[in-house]
Amino acid sequence: MKALYFENRLSKVMLLKVAERFSRYAALGPFSPLRYAEVPEPTLPNARWLKVRNLCCGLCGTDIHFMFMEMDPKCFTAAIPGVKRKFLGHEVVSEVVEVGKEVDGIAVGDRVAMRIDWPSCFQLEIDPPCPQCAQGNYMLCENLGLGELPVENPGGGFSPYMVLHRTQPFTIPAALSNDAAVLLEPLASAVHGVLKARPRPEDHVLVVGGGTLGLLTVTALRGLVPESQVHCLTRYPFQARVAEKLGAAVIPEGPDVYKKMAEASGGRSITGYFRNEILLGGFDVVYDTVGNDHSLHHALRWAKGGGTVVLMGINWKPGKMDYSPVWSQEVNLIGINCHATESDGRTSFEIAAQLLLSGCLEPEDIITHRFPVSRYKEAVRTFFDKRNSQAIKIVLDHLQFQECS
Numbered sequence: 001m002k003a004l005y006f007e008n009r010l011s012k013v014m015l016l017k018v019a020e021r022f023s024r025y026a027a028l029g030p031f032s033p034l035r036y037a038e039v040p041e042p043t044l045p046n047a048r049w050l051k052v053r054n055l056c057c058g059l060c061g062t063d064i065h066f067m068f069m070e071m072d073p074k075c076f077t078a079a080i081p082g083v084k085r086k087f088l089g090h091e092v093v094s095e096v097v098e099v100g101k102e103v104d105g106i107a108v109g110d111r112v113a114m115r116i117d118w119p120s121c122f123q124l125e126i127d128p129p130c131p132q133c134a135q136g137n138y139m140l141c142e143n144l145g146l147g148e149l150p151v152e153n154p155g156g157g158f159s160p161y162m163v164l165h166r167t168q169p170f171t172i173p174a175a176l177s178n179d180a181a182v183l184l185e186p187l188a189s190a191v192h193g194v195l196k197a198r199p200r201p202e203d204h205v206l207v208v209g210g211g212t213l214g215l216l217t218v219t220a221l222r223g224l225v226p227e228s229q230v231h232c233l234t235r236y237p238f239q240a241r242v243a244e245k246l247g248a249a250v251i252p253e254g255p256d257v258y259k260k261m262a263e264a265s266g267g268r269s270i271t272g273y274f275r276n277e278i279l280l281g282g283f284d285v286v287y288d289t290v291g292n293d294h295s296l297h298h299a300l301r302w303a304k305g306g307g308t309v310v311l312m313g314i315n316w317k318p319g320k321m322d323y324s325p326v327w328s329q330e331v332n333l334i335g336i337n338c339h340a341t342e343s344d345g346r347t348s349f350e351i352a353a354q355l356l357l358s359g360c361l362e363p364e365d366i367i368t369h370r371f372p373v374s375r376y377k378e379a380v381r382t383f384f385d386k387r388n389s390q391a392i393k394i395v396l397d398h399l400q401f402q403e404c405s
Contacts, residue, residue, distance in 0.1 A: 001041045003159035004376055006066045006086040007033040013069050020068075027068040028377045034067050036376065042163045044100050045150035048125070049163050051098040052112060056370075057157030058091030058182050059379055059394040061211070062314055067380065071316035078316070081145025083119060089157025089396070090117040091185040093178050096169075103166040112169035113184045114157065115339075115349055122167035123149055136341025158373050160398050170349040179363040180356045182395055183216065187355065188339040188348035190216040193287055193312040194224055195342050195351075196334050201227035203284035204265045207248065208299050210239025212393045213312060214289040215246060215366060222247040223355045231264050231283075233257070238390040242365050261302050282307065289313050293321045300325040300333070308332040370395040 012033035019026035027034055044051060065071065066088060071078055096110045106112065116122055120141035121129035128134070130142035155162030172181045190213060199205050199221070205228050207217045214232060221230045232248035234240045240250040251260050258277045262269035267281035278301050288299040291313020299309045300323065309331055325331045339348035369389065371379040373396045382389045 001039060001155070001160045002036060002374075003039050003153075003155055004034070004036045004088050004373065005039070005156065005159075006069075006088060007035060008082050008084050008086055009033060016069055025377075025381070028380060032067075033069065036374075039153045039155075039159075041161055042151055042153055042155050044098060044163060047100040047102040048166050049100050049151070050096055050103050050106060050166065050169065051161060051163050052094035052169075053097050053161055054089075054155075054157055054159065054398055055093045055095060055111075055178060056182055056395050056397045057089040057093070057373075058186065058212075059376075059383060059396060060091055060186065061213075062090075063088045063158075064380065064383060065314065065316055072318065075316055075318055083149070085153070087154060087156030087159055087162070089159070090114055091182055092157030092162075093172065093181045094157075094162070094169075097161075100166070106166070106169060106171065111172040111178075111181065112164075113172055113181060113349065114164065114168055115170040115188075115347065116165075116168045117338075119144065119149055123165045125150070125165075136347070139337040139340065158376065158396060170347070170353075173353055173357060176353065176356055177363065179367055179395075183356065183361075183363060183366060183393070184349060184352050185339075186212050186393075187216045187219065187352040189213065189312070189336070190220040190289075191224070191351045191355070192339045192342070192348045193217060193289075193310050193336045194220045195348075196336055197285050197287075197308040197310050197332075199225050199228045199285045201225060203228050205230050206251075206261070206265070206283040206286045206299075206302055207232045207243075207289060208286060208295050208302075209289035209313065210234030210236065210243055211289065212366060214287075215239070215242055215392065216361075217287050217289055217312065218243055218246045218248045219361050220352075220355065223358065223360045224351075236386065236390070239392070242392065245365060246361060265302070265304070267304065277301070281305070284308070285310065287312055291315045293319045297321045300331055303329070303331045305329040305331070308334060311335040366393045367395055368392045370397055372397055 015031050019031040116138045120138040121133035124147040132140040230248045232243040233251045235253050258269040265282045267279045282302045282304045286299045286303045286309045289312045292315045303309050379394050
């Protein structure tokens with residue numbers, strides 16, 4: 001089968017960094033660790049695994065980070081033991097084609113999403129599991145690097161087939177269309193972020209970012225805390241239109257954004273020397289779905305004293321930023337890593353599925369583009385050219401099967 005994967009080898013990463021001096025899209029060229037190539041079709045390594053046929057998969061910003069190896073070698077995550085070959089694609093809709101004898105509750109023909117992507121105690125079959133995995137925080141597994149997957153090429157969402165451990169799949173409700181189901185994983189991440197700092201009904205809330213995660217965070221807020229006053233900072237008019245449709249008051253980016261933030265939150269905008277802008281009495285909760293130095297710098301300044309900032313966007317190349325609001329205004333800074341088992345015992349996926357079943361959004365508002373997997377390079381260029389493409393969620397389809405919708 002032909003699969004899209006990333007070779008986790010330092011020599012190839014260094015070669016890519018040299019090539020990037022000459023081409024923005026070097027990651028899509030011959031000097032890249034990224035490969036779209038033939039690999040053996042995976043088979044069940046033991047009776048506790050199942051095999052699926054992938055129908056479609058969303059292109060996530062995390063996939064882009066891997067493709068372009070946007071990671072500082074000195075950041076925390078760079079030191080975490082990883083896999084030698086990372087198969088890309090996790091926002092996947094799949095059909096079960098084979099089930100091991102020790103897999104319960106899943107049958108051939110079921111549709112599933114992938115609930116646990118990165119290796120944890122579950123796929124490594126470490127017993128007893130680490131304390132984090134035992135609590136359902138599989139993305140925080142403490143046993144990374146202490147074992148290897150029993151299958152060399154498990155495949156990913158951008159592969160026609162992949163194998164999953166029995167703990168990984170989430171069974172997709174029959175009433176959900178495939179287009180709604182492909183939003184399950186990113187919506188689960190949005191749910192996890194909202195529940196990390198669930199606002200009170202009267203709170204003023206800000207979502208930073210109008211991309212997929214930002215718009216789905218608006219969706220989660222409207223579904224979980226409908227009485228809260230939700231605002232969304234967007235860069236482009238097409239993002240603003242969707243945010244408004246989902247129930248957020250839009251704040252467009254611009255030179256007067258601090259004044260707009262003050263008006264929306266009831267706070268006070270102040271400008272010091274050298275155009276040093278701050279907000280006093282800002283938002284109760286700020287969800288930063290962009291997650292770079294620039295967005296977090298401002299998110300911390302837009303939260304009220306004693307308020308909370310939830311860092312949801314991923315940045316593997318942290319630089320320099322002002323964190324003084326954390327002590328000066330006693331702002332609580334919380335991070336999330338995808339999804340988990342929530343405090344009420346339900347998984348983020350279960351809650352996301354319930355929101356989708358409630359009709360909280362129309363998938364076509366989020367899914368703007370689709371390509372066959374073989375045209376992944378075109379999809380990546382569309383991802384980067386949002387101003388012209390007006391892309392929100394891009395879906396890659398496996399053409400040997402019916403399209404996702």
